[in-house]
Amino acid sequence: MKQRPSSLPAHGMPLRPLWGRKLQDWAVQGFSVLALTVAVGAMLWILCTIVARGSEALGWGFLTNPSKPYGLPDAGIANALLGTLLVTLCAALIAVPPALCAGIWLAEFGKRSRLADTLRFCANVMMGMPSVIVGLFVYMALVVPMGCFSGFAGSVALAILMFPVVMRTTEDMLAMVPDTLRESGLALGLTRCRVTLQIICRAARNGMVTGVLLSVARVSGETAPLLFTALFADAWPTRFFSGPTANVPVLITEYATNSPFEAMHRAGWGAALVIALLVLAVNLVARILFRERKA
Amino acid sequence: MNATTHEPETRQGRPSLAVAAPHACFDISFRTLCLICAVLCGLLMVAFFAQLALASGDAWRAFGLRFFVSSEWNPVTNVYGALPAIVGTLLTTALALAIALPLAFVSALFIVDAPPWLSRILGQAVDLLAAIPSIIYGMWGLFVLCPLMQELWWRFDIDTNGFGVLTAALILTLMILPYICAVMRDVLRMTPPMLRESAFGVGCTRWETARDILLRYGIRGLLGGVFIGLGRALGETMAVLFVAGNVMEVPGSLFDGCTTIAATLANNFAEADGLQRSALFALGLILLVMAFAIQVLAQYYLRMTGAKRGEK
Structure with missing residues (x-):
């Protein structure tokens, strides 16, 4: 190697010997296999730990009895499970209709206008917002004025997290519907909104449902915003609008960090297994649904 | 009408x-x-x-810009500073990104190059990894990783209880790896096959193609992916809360306990009131501004490639 540049010369052979380059290539290949092994291995490790430790706690009583303070017999997580379902469903009820409308506006009316671009940008930024911030926001906006923690406030926090996700997936799905379909609808004499609601939305239905399901799966395991809003209670979620509401993620946090007892840890693992299964199940359903639509 | x-x-x-x-x-x-x-x-x-x-108005009025550089967090004397939380956040995030970035890039390369069946399985696995709630990572970190780290470092005569910057960074790495990997995979997939084939045609090895062709062609999209991962690591609350140790001090080494902004919020909010609550809101505002800046950068870079990727 004399004074020639280290990159390829303008013409001629590469300067580094072939075996060196091949060795480098193999090294990188090996590294990439290693990287994937680490990633997938870690996932399997985590899942195995949850299944192994969680299944110890799991049982019919665990799923049907409400949670109780340490030491009382027959403790379970049924109230937290019900609370999580309530909070998540209510969040979906709050977020989905306006988010669908917003997505429709972006795809059908706003298109590439300046306002639409700005809003799209806002939605993308909001998707990456730390969920703990949303918790703070809802705390100030709802919990303080209402004077109490409530499951409803938790729902609103989750709804804020869902909103941009559903909005953007709806828009993407609607944008995939070919324009010819819109034009044929209009040519039949339908108004714009009937074309949108009855033809375009129907064509994109599966994709939209997938988006909603994925967003539900994403928020159902969220913990940070619920710490500030729904909190936790060892009781059935009877006071959804006016009192702390039990939910699984906060129950796990409580049991894992604030309790020194082995029994509580075991219950925490059981709850973690239940929430992981729920989230993964919703995810799988969503993906299968989307696959069918593509096929 | x-x-x-x-x-x-x-x-x-x-x-x-x-x-x-x-x-x-x-x-x-x-x-x-x-x-x-x-x-x-x-x-x-x-x-x-x-x-x-x-x-957070009260806190800003009381501490002004000193809030950023003061490392005191004392509810008794009512003096609060954001430095430990900010340093902890930046340190864990930077470390996690430094570990995750090369791993994500080569994983994405592998997934793109692999035979379709393998690439589909791996892609799904990565997607599922991204779907696991963060609290489960936190719990796993608390009960599995922390004791493991403690044992491991004791072998090297390093006295640590397993909680700290490094453990938090490792958990964050696991969490952001799938996100970065997924974006990178999409970006690498959209590179025109012609480019790759030309590179192979002039005799480049796979790694040379990846480094000199794919990396340069998709650099903006890849950067977008990096910022997405960065945003997630920055705002992650539960996983860090479980393993960081929650010590309100600027960490002196990788094995010291630390805290992040998000973890501080989750940890102290319940029992805080008055000025402390206001200081917590100020921390929240700092986090919001940081996350916003990162998301803006991410969107800026992703938008440049968005049209080519078909806006995912």
Whole structure:
């Protein structure tokens, strides 16, 4: 190697010997296999730990009895499970209709206008917002004025997290519907909104449902915003609008960090297994649904 | 409204005016409703900033810019500083990114190059990894990783209880790896096959193709992916809360306990009031501004490649 540049010369052979380059290539290949092994291995490790430790706690009583303070017999997580379902469903009820409308506006009316671009940008930024911030926001906006923690406030926090996700997936799905379909609808004499609601939305239905399901799966395991809003209670979620509401993620946090007892840890693992299964199940359903639509 | 107007919404052929008018009316109201819903998103964004700025006013008035550089957090004397939380956040995030980035890049390369069946399975696995709630990572970190780290470092005569910067960074790495990997995979997939084939044609090895062709072609999209991962690591609360040790001090080494902004918020909020609560809101505002800046960068870079990737 004399004074020639280290990159390829303008013409001629590469300067580094072939075996060196091949060795480098193999090294990188090996590294990439290693990287994937680490990633997938870690996932399997985590899942195995949850299944192994969680299944110890799991049982019919665990799923049907409400949670109780340490030491009382027959403790379970049924109230937290019900609370999580309530909070998540209510969040979906709050977020989905306006988010669908917003997505429709972006795809059908706003298109590439300046306002639409700005809003799209806002939605993308909001998707990456730390969920703990949303918790703070809802705390100030709802919990303080209402004077109490409530499951409803938790729902609103989750709804804020869902909103941009559903909005953007709806828009993407609607944008995939070919324009010819819109034009044929209009040519039949339908108004714009009937074309949108009855033809375009129907064509994109599966994709939209997938988006909603994925967003539900994403928020159902969220913990940070619920710490500030729904909190936790060892009781059935009877006071959804006016009192702390039990939910699984906060129950796990409580049991894992604030309790020194082995029994509580075991219950925490059981709850973690239940929430992981729920989230993964919703995810799988969503993906299968989307696959069918593509096929 | 008359039948000959050429407004885009009312131009459709219609049987008679009597039927058309209510339709047009409904059309416009539907359109307005949708617009209002869409604008809601932007309003929420603004409301975040306004609300946090308002709630943290007391802290800013009391501490001013010293809030950023003071490392004291003392509820007894009511003096608060953000430095430990900020340093902890930046340190864990940077470390996690440094570990995750090369791993994610080569994993994405492998997934793109692998035979279709393998690439599909791996892609799904990565997607599922991204779907696991963060609290489960936290719990796993608390009960499995922390004891493991403690044992491991004791072998090297390093006295640590397993909680600290390094453990938090490792958990964050696991969490952001799938996100970065997924974006990188999409970016690498959209590189025109022609480019790759030309590179192979002139005799490049796979790694040379990846480094000199794919990396340069997709650099903006890849950067976008990096920022997405960065944003997640920055705002991650539960996983860090479980394993960071929650010590309100600037960490002196990788094995010291630390805290992050998000973890501080989750940890102290319940029992805080008055000035401390305001200081927590100020921390929240700092986090919001940081996350916002990173998301803006991410969107900027991703948008440049968005058209090519078909806007995912």
